[in-house]
Amino acid sequence: MSRLATPFLTLSNEFVNFSGWMIGPPSEPLFPAADILENWDYEQDIQVNIHVDLDFTGAAAQLGIAPKNLKLGVILLAGTGAGSLPRRVDRLGAAFIDSDNHSVTLEEIIPGRTLSGQIFLCVRIVLDSPIDSGGTLSPKQRGARLWETHHHILIEDGGDSRFPIELASFSESFQARPEQYAPWLVDWNPIQLAADFSGNVRLYVNSDIEAICERFIEGDSLTLQAMVADVMTQIIEAALEVDCAAELDQYEEGSIGHQARVWMEISFRGLNIEAIRQMRSYSPGKFKALILAAADFGEDE
Incomplete structure (x- = not known):
């Protein structure tokens, strides 16, 4: 009461x-x-x-x-x-x-x-x-x-830091569309960084590709690392488009924007947002490699 x-x-x-x-x-x-x-x-x-x-x-x-x-x-x-x-x-x-x-x-x-x-x-x-x-x-x-x-x-x-992952037949969901041949697809809206991360980010794995399906079900670490890194990269890149760094700090815990900030801190330790933007523009290979390396934390993510 x-x-x-x-x-x-x-x-x-x-x-x-x-x-x-x-x-x-x-x-x-x-x-x-x-x-x-x-x-x-x-x-x-x-x-x-x-x-x-x-x-x-x-x-x-x-x-x-x-x-x-x-x-x-x-x-x-x-x-x-x-x-x-x-x-x-x-x-x-x-x-x-x-x-x-x-x-x-x-x-x-x-x-x-x-x-x-x-x-x-x-x-x-x-x-x-x-x-x-x-x-x-x-x-x-x-x-x-x-x-x-x-x-x-x-x-x-x-x-926190979790999102739904599910198997789906891309030949049924994306029939006659190029994405039906992708091994996985991240479904989310980059203009809604204030939305709940857990309810608005979803990773679909293509059940039509037998090799990917088997690796996902078996929990193959490199496959999962690549999938998680793709999610991280997309969300971090969207967050870097925010005009003001202070705006990114204002996103509430549990939101997509907050999770982007957490992933940036893990992937680019010691760097501020402007330095991360510079790396993305002038060293895109290193930018993505650091995210890929940070994604190596298995089921805790």
Whole structure:
């Protein structure tokens, strides 16, 4: 329960029966949410279930509003991102409680591709109606926050520096297009450096090329090194196009821009961005070789 510093009456815990957080893969039995979400990958969506039951008569009395007039909204929110504050917060669902319906159940899905670092779950009870009614200290505005509870869940390994890799038939995905013969393809948008790295960078390996497919499945170190280096090179080169070095420093942890900065520090130790740009322009072979060398860190990447 968070502290609500509001100039109006709010709900105390004694009138709100919250069942707790139930999570798990969609279409499978859900389990109570722990502090760490283990054995998860970015292809896996997360289903969230909550149940709220209200002592409606007691709640109405505490708010100073007649029960027959009172209508409350229950809102389920989910956020994600590294750090103490979520980078993004989405409204997953909402339902209403009134004198005829004292409880609600909300069950929603969080797309796995949107998650990074941790999951922030929140349930809020807000005023829906009446407006400008009740006593002097009664809430009077629609959406006034009356009660809230939240839970932070750390994603295993924090989701940092990781990206989804999957096998795909390029002859089906890129039929009659030149890229169908490429051994792999990095799918991402270089103009969205502020986006979550984990949900917006994906490496597809061409399952039509048997030799590459076998090396990838077997975890051949040189093959994986080349793949990771390609991802690093593309993202670093896009980051070098940013006009101001200070702008690159402002990208939040877990974003594509932040990961570019981390990879530059690993690949070009001791060099500032301008020196890296100069190397890229005048010594492109060395520029790419240093990235390729830095990519030799296997599964930790």
